Amino acid sequence: MAILASLWQSRLYGLEILRALSEKSELDVAEGTLYPILSRLKGEGLLDSEWVEAEAGHPRKYYWLTAPGRRRAREMAGAWNEFADKLTSLVQPVVGGK
């Protein structure tokens, strides 16, 4: 879900996805794990990709969400929010010290 969510607003290449995950959610995903997952998500039709010649002097492979990928990300985010809300209400007395 985190990888799909990181691509919600824009097309990103692998290193940018890692940075987005790390900066926005403190999720440290190892490079060796990320790329095979991207490959799988693409194989399942949730992502698409293309090589873009970058100013850096070498091409980069950019990923973006397909329509089914956006649908899946929205469903998963909704389910996650619902679950997180229930858990928050459960731990609220603990946090409040009541």
Next chain:
Amino acid sequence: MTTTSLLSNVRIEKYLTRLQSSLRGVAEDDKQDILREIRAHIVDSAEHAPDPQSAIDRTLRLLGTPEELASRYSTECQLRRASSSFSPWLLFRTCWNWAQLGIKGTLAFFLALFGYGMALGCTVSVFIKPFVPKLGLWTGPEGFGIIIPDHADRMHELLGSYFIPVIAVIGFVFAIATTQILRWMMRQRTPRVASTAERSSQLAQVQN
């Protein structure tokens, strides 16, 4: 270190050569795409670093050994193929590779071992029954199962002349059920939204 010198860096080249030779079962086009992407990633990670050589070392370490990385790609590739296949051999080999990545894969491997083992045992029994008439589904002091009893007079054979058709059907059912369960497990790897019932169950577990 410039982008050009990074692109021809010996350590990167060695890593990619080992990765290429370890990517078994991956289509040639996909293989070239993977190599190109990993090369771009290493170069991106190192080109603006104060010490590019250390950055390369760190990135290679985070990628894992070429063999480990290749194994993840190959297994992903195999799992995709196997989840829509009916080949017990492909499903079994995929489970073996999947088992090396985690608990779910290990469970799938033991299920494949049991299910296909039973199916194979039934098939072998059906084929050797005409040559070994004492083979049957026996019960008695020597135990219960498809065996050749030492003392048939003290045992009771349950299937008689129905042995071959019944055991053939049981073997077939084991093979089909195992195949369908493994395909289902492989398809379940796709991230999905939990149902309300599953969420309630998760919540109940947390509350407990």
